[in-house]
Amino acid sequence: MFRRIISFLGLQRSMMGLLTMAVLVGLGERMAERFLPVYLLALGASPLIPGFLSGLDNLLSALYSYPGGWLTAKLGYKRALALFNLIAMAGYLIVIAVPHWIAVIVGSLFFLSWSALSLPATMDLVSRVLPKTKQTMGVSLHSLVRRIPMALGPILGGVLIDLYGVTTGVRLSFGVAFLLGALSLALQQGLIEERREEKEAAAEGIWTLIAGMPTTLKRLLASDILVRFCEQIPYAYLAIWAMQHPQGARVSGTEFGILTAVEMVTALLIYIPVAYLADKGSKKPFVLITFFNFTLFPILLYFSTTFWMLIVAFVIRGLKEFGEPTRKALIMDLAPEGKKATTFGSYYLVRDIIVSFSAFAGAWLWQISPGLNLLAATACGALGTLLFAISRGR
Secondary structure, three states: OOHHHHHHOOOHHHHHHHHHHHHHHHHHHHHHHHHOOHHHHHHOOOHHHHHHHHHHHHHHHHHHHHHHHHHHHHOOEEEEEEEEHHHHHHHHHHHHHHHOOHHHHHHHHOOOOOHHHHHHHHHHHHHHHOOOOHHHHHHHHHHHHHHHHHHHHHHHHHHHHHHHHHHHHHHHHHHHHHHHHHHHHHHHHHHHHOOOOHHHOOOOHHHHHOOOOOOHHHHHHHHHHHHHHHHHHOOOOHHHHHHOOOOOOOOOOOHHHHHHHHHHHHHHHHHHHHHHHHHOOOOOHHHHHHHHHHHHHHHHHHHOOOHHHHHHHHHHHHHOOHHHHHHHHHHHHOOOOOOHHHHHHHHHHHHHHHHHHHHHHHHHHHHHHHHHHHHHHHHHHHHHHHHHHHHOOO
């Protein structure tokens, strides 16, 4: 029975190492990351700075994606993951050492690199160690496990803020993140296996890779960009809207952490059944449902004036993960053989460079009206969903 479960989930030693790393690094990262907008304001930053940091996050995600794929191809996924972990830990130290909002911006150049740099390595590992019939399951399992620290981290971070205040609580969270990063580094090196001959050649330049993307992948990219505009326009202001804005519900730090937990638990419940179904047929319906839920969240958020209404909105936000692992698996499926890590990095480079401007636009829209910010986000999501719905492909 146990072996059947292991086989069904596609678990083996390298996957276990990857999943362990996702839990430890994610728990430390999410204890502080969700509260950075509130932390920046507490340190004296202007209301525009959270939007700037969100835009910087997207821009760095874009700029780091291709180097992440390139380094994975050159170093192999095991050594690449170790390097990316060390870079993130350096960013944590900067924020711990200097309690100033400028230090947060500087440190973010390092700790915001983790997700973007490591994602091509993660996808490359999954595509190499699992058969094609288990790759969506592998990506989904990784996404599922990542949501455990995403659910617990904000609650723990919110408790630290309620106990010690915003500035001390967030810095303590970064301290925990550093320690967990060191532990994950040690475990990852012992569990993940990699043979030298498994590395990609990585000979082609980025523009060649982009031009060589299949038409179906380019269409997915265009729709994905619009839907990410929907997500990122209000993203930096979610905590401010829920905790501090007069039109919001004025929840506590712990309650906001609970909302994030609701989102993650919702996602956790759907990953495995969706992965099982997506590996058996067309992936498009699952991605389409995801795009629809992205679109629905900001308009629901606008009308959420109580904690219980916010719970409904964050359940929908959790359902946006319905086809996210499927979308990632689809990218790897469509990417040319022998170029999967670099093609994946190129996809995210193009997507996130363009999407980074949405966060800056979100800051400008927020200054005009929070309602305009949320309605503009909804419009972008609706357009992206429609574009994907009418496009041909799997």
